[in-house]
Amino acid sequence: xxxxxxxxQTLGATIGVNTIIFALAAIGLNMHFGYTGLLNFGQxxxxxxxxxxxxxxxxxxxxxxxxxxxIGIGNSILFALLLGVPTLRLRADYLAIVTIAAAEIVRQIAxxxxxxxxxxxSDGITGKFGKDFFDLNPFKEGLETPIxxxxxxxxxxxxxxxxxxxxxxxVMWLMVNSPWGRLMRAxxxxxxxxxxxxxxxxxxxxxxxxIGGVIGSIGGFVYALSRQSVQPDNYGTALTFFAYTVLxxxxxxxxxxxxxxxMIFWFLIVFIEQVLREAVTxxxxxxxxxxxxxxxxxxFMLMGIGLMCLMIFRxxxxxxxxxxxxxxxxx
Amino acid sequence: MEWxxxxxxxxxxxxxxxxxxxxxxxxxxxxxxxxxSLLLLSLFxxxxxxxxxxxxxxxxxxxxxxxxxxxxxxxxxxxxxxSIAGPAxxxxxxxxxxxxxWEVPITTKGTFAATINEGDLPEGQALTDPTKVTIxxxxxxxxxxxxxxxxxxxxxxxxxxxxxxxxxxxDGIILGLIIGLAALGLNLIFGTTGLTNFAHGEILTFAxxxxxxxxxxxxxxxxxxxxxxxxxxxxxxxxLQDRFLWKPLRxxxxxxxxxxxxxxxxxxxxxxxxxxxxxxxxxxxPQYAGQAGLELGPVNITPKSILTTIFGIIFIIVATxxxxxxxxxxxxxxxxxxxxxASASGIDVQKVILAVWxxxxxxxxxxxxxxxxNQGVSFLMGQDMLLLIFAAVTLGGLxxxxxxxxxxxxxxxxxxxxxxxxxxxxxxxxxxxxLILILIVRxxxxxxxxxxxx
Numbered sequence: 001x002x003x004x005x006x007x008x009q010t011l012g013a014t015i016g017v018n019t020i021i022f023a024l025a026a027i028g029l030n031m032h033f034g035y036t037g038l039l040n041f042g043q044x045x046x047x048x049x050x051x052x053x054x055x056x057x058x059x060x061x062x063x064x065x066x067x068x069x070x071i072g073i074g075n076s077i078l079f080a081l082l083l084g085v086p087t088l089r090l091r092a093d094y095l096a097i098v099t100i101a102a103a104e105i106v107r108q109i110a111x112x113x114x115x116x117x118x119x120x121x122s123d124g125i126t127g128k129f130g131k132d133f134f135d136l137n138p139f140k141e142g143l144e145t146p147i148x149x150x151x152x153x154x155x156x157x158x159x160x161x162x163x164x165x166x167x168x169x170x171v172m173w174l175m176v177n178s179p180w181g182r183l184m185r186a187x188x189x190x191x192x193x194x195x196x197x198x199x200x201x202x203x204x205x206x207x208x209x210x211i212g213g214v215i216g217s218i219g220g221f222v223y224a225l226s227r228q229s230v231q232p233d234n235y236g237t238a239l240t241f242f243a244y245t246v247l248x249x250x251x252x253x254x255x256x257x258x259x260x261x262x263m264i265f266w267f268l269i270v271f272i273e274q275v276l277r278e279a280v281t282x283x284x285x286x287x288x289x290x291x292x293x294x295x296x297x298x299x300f301m302l303m304g305i306g307l308m309c310l311m312i313f314r315x316x317x318x319x320x321x322x323x324x325x326x327x328x329x330x331x
Numbered sequence: 332m333e334w335x336x337x338x339x340x341x342x343x344x345x346x347x348x349x350x351x352x353x354x355x356x357x358x359x360x361x362x363x364x365x366x367x368s369l370l371l372l373s374l375f376x377x378x379x380x381x382x383x384x385x386x387x388x389x390x391x392x393x394x395x396x397x398x399x400x401x402x403x404x405x406x407x408x409x410x411x412x413x414s415i416a417g418p419a420x421x422x423x424x425x426x427x428x429x430x431x432x433w434e435v436p437i438t439t440k441g442t443f444a445a446t447i448n449e450g451d452l453p454e455g456q457a458l459t460d461p462t463k464v465t466i467x468x469x470x471x472x473x474x475x476x477x478x479x480x481x482x483x484x485x486x487x488x489x490x491x492x493x494x495x496x497x498x499x500x501x502d503g504i505i506l507g508l509i510i511g512l513a514a515l516g517l518n519l520i521f522g523t524t525g526l527t528n529f530a531h532g533e534i535l536t537f538a539x540x541x542x543x544x545x546x547x548x549x550x551x552x553x554x555x556x557x558x559x560x561x562x563x564x565x566x567x568x569x570x571l572q573d574r575f576l577w578k579p580l581r582x583x584x585x586x587x588x589x590x591x592x593x594x595x596x597x598x599x600x601x602x603x604x605x606x607x608x609x610x611x612x613x614x615x616x617p618q619y620a621g622q623a624g625l626e627l628g629p630v631n632i633t634p635k636s637i638l639t640t641i642f643g644i645i646f647i648i649v650a651t652x653x654x655x656x657x658x659x660x661x662x663x664x665x666x667x668x669x670x671x672x673a674s675a676s677g678i679d680v681q682k683v684i685l686a687v688w689x690x691x692x693x694x695x696x697x698x699x700x701x702x703x704x705n706q707g708v709s710f711l712m713g714q715d716m717l718l719l720i721f722a723a724v725t726l727g728g729l730x731x732x733x734x735x736x737x738x739x740x741x742x743x744x745x746x747x748x749x750x751x752x753x754x755x756x757x758x759x760x761x762x763x764x765x766l767i768l769i770l771i772v773r774x775x776x777x778x779x780x781x782x783x784x785x
Contacts, residue, residue, distance in 0.1 A: 039588065039591075085771070086767055086768075086770050086771040087767075087770065089774060090770065090774050092588065093527045093587075093591065093729070094725060094729070094770070094774070096527065096591070097527075097721045097722075097725050098725070098766070098767055098770060100718065100721070101718060101721070101722060101763040101766055101767065102763070102767065104718055104759075104763060105760050105763050105764065108756075108757065108759060108760045109757070109760060112754065112756045112757050112760075113463075113754070113756060114754045114756070114757060116467065117467075120469075123469070126469075237714075238599070241595050241599060244592065244595070245596075248592065294607055297603045297604075297606050297607040298603075298607065300599060300600075300602075300603035301599075301600050301603045301604050301607065303596075303599060303600075304596045304597065304598070304599030304600025304601070304602075304603065305596065305600050306596070307592065307593075307595065307596030307599065308593045308596035308597055308600070309596075310596075311585075311589050311590075311592045311593045311596065312580065312583070312585060312589075312593060315585075315586075315589050
């Protein structure tokens with residue numbers, strides 16, 4: 001078994017692009033779920049809107065990339081409003097069902113042949129829409145060390161991505177420690193109490209939905225740019241569920257937990273996958289038990305069990321505070 | 332071919348690196364075990380051809396657009412002209428051969444448009460979607476042949492709006508019944524335990540797979556395999572699931588939202604477990620596979636569809652009678668209304684919940700059996716149904732049994748009838764939008780009670 005290769009892959013994934021994307025998605029969810037108690041199961045929809053908003057204007061309409069970013073943020077605010085107006089008055093589980101439905105609407109419209117001309121159908125969009133961004137890349141060659149490798153483009157995405165995450169985390173930290181942030185937590189704990197203080201709970205929930213959604217769509221920007229392509233089926237319900245896993249793993253209602261959660265998540269996933277793959281190809285695990293292309297399935301099965309066990313035995317996550325949020329809302 | 336499309340997707344997305352984990356989940360779903368070795372081989376082939384195309388000149392890589400033109404029953408359609416337009420003034424016209432096949436060699440990347448000459452199609456054959464005379468193809472890399480499909484059928488324009496709506500109404504009622512069977516169970520479980528069960532769709536898949544194994548591998552007749560699958564699903568997915576998963580969680584005092592997340596984890600586990608043991612393709616039961624439809628007036632319906640529907644209606648009536656007439660049924664409604672009070676008046680709440688799980692799993696299991704018999708079974712079957720089930724339940728009112736049925740019927744009819752006006756591939760979108768619209772007007776659902784909203 002090639003242990004160096006396993007270490008290389010695992011380390012690369014732990015601080016890699018996917019970790020950044022999932023951290024951003026989970027930071028958005030942390031705003032929704034961790035601080036405001038909104039059970040948004042449509043985060044994949046926000047990422048999809050972010051990703052398509054970068055790709056479509058640039059490819060189909062020749063808009064500069066920087067304008068596309070602004071369009072993307074505008075679209076995600078619009079999506080949050082569309083989602084929030086009918087659902088924010090509903091109870092948590094209704095909200096979950098409606099948001100999951102809304103995200104699925106986005107994905108199915110994106111992959112439909114009807115809008116093939118603009119959105120690329122089920123194949124999505126592939127093209128050089130990130131050219132403006134990669135033209136700024138100061139790195140001529142990638143990083144080459146025995147245990148960590150990135151090519152030049154990935155290195156640029158990873159570095160800018162982590163800077164972006166750091167800025168967002170800092171803003172988030174300022175927000176949740178402000179009076180506004182305390183109000184949000186109060187809404188999570190007892191909506192009626194907040195309402196009795198004369199606050200417009202609906203409005204504050206909407207603000208939370210918009211902010212978390214915009215952060216999610218920034219994750220979508222990274223997703224699209226890093227791959228120079230957008231595939232509708234990447235933005236299915238599974239993306240939302242895994243973003244929740246990341247959030248719960250780190251511990252909801254902690255500013256840094258999405259980052260830690262995303263790192264652990266991707267570390268475990270890639271490590272398990274690589275070890276299994278090496279074991280299968282080297283016949284440590286016999287072929288009749290697990291085939292080479294079944295390794296991915298085993299990984300998802302473990303992920304499902306992991307999420308269950310986490311929720312049952314440590315709902316506050318690894319770094320979460322049980323007193324802050326124990327996920328025990330009796331709706 | 333399927334794996335080819337998948338492959339080109341993999342190559343396009345991953346830039347040959349395979350780093351996109353979420354994508355690989357979907358792709359694994361499409362991949363079939365049968366093609367596994369083939370896929371690996373062609374992956375190497377494609378990798379090397381990509382390497383080639385960057386070094387050698389593009390024209391060296393032979394690439395073609397191709398397709399086989401057949402009617403609905405697979406008969407070849409020859410002598411049909413297809414014209415191709417491409418970048419830089421590329422234009423070609425081909426005629427399909429005796430086996431219906433055609434191909435056009437291309438040398439450049441870019442967007443190509445293939446247009447079929449509809450006038451060449453034989454009498455009684457037309458494009459199933461008349462607007463799809465031209466198909467666009469994006470060639471991102473040379474060396475990967477692209478197959479273009481022109482779906483041909485008996486032609487839609489022959490059927491009048493009335494005939495089509497009659498057919499779609501019947502289809503809608505059947506779909507509504509399938510959703511209703513699953514939704515009734517989901518709603519009963521929600522009513523008595525408060526659990527929003529995201530793993531409910533997996534009961535459908537489970538029962539469907541059982542039917543497949545019992546019928547195709549154990550070689551039982553479908554008439555024996557189906558009831559057996561329902562019973563096994565009631566016992567394993569109902570009794571054992573509640574006994575060993577949800578009851579201990581309730582005892583631990585796990586919160587409702589925590590249980591919701593547990594059910595998501597459980598659903599992910601089961602889905603990939605089914606994929607692991609069953610593979611990614613949709614399989615038909617060998618028995619009654621190509622059953623001919625009966626012409627009942629304007630409606631075409633297969634006997635197996637009629638029979639499964641009738642049993643479904645009977646099943647729903649029995650379940651409703653159980654709820655309304657029996658002691659246990661009444662007790663379950665009491666528990667749904669107020670668990671503490673029910674418990675105080677001597678009702679064994681845990682026993683009632685267990686009964687509800689067994690009934691719910693049997694109902695959902697039968698829904699899975701109907702889908703399997705009529706459309707075949709795949710590991711994604713439950714996931715595909717789950718959102719419709721949720722939509723139906725939310726529409727009717729969470730926690731109300733008759734609300735679930737009304738909601739299911741509306742969703743089923745709406746999904747099918749909406750295809751009169753919107754493209755078929757968007758029919759679920761229509762249903763989900765209706766769900767959201769109704770929630771704005773009536774958040775508690777059609778038959779729900781006001782106190783249930785937050």
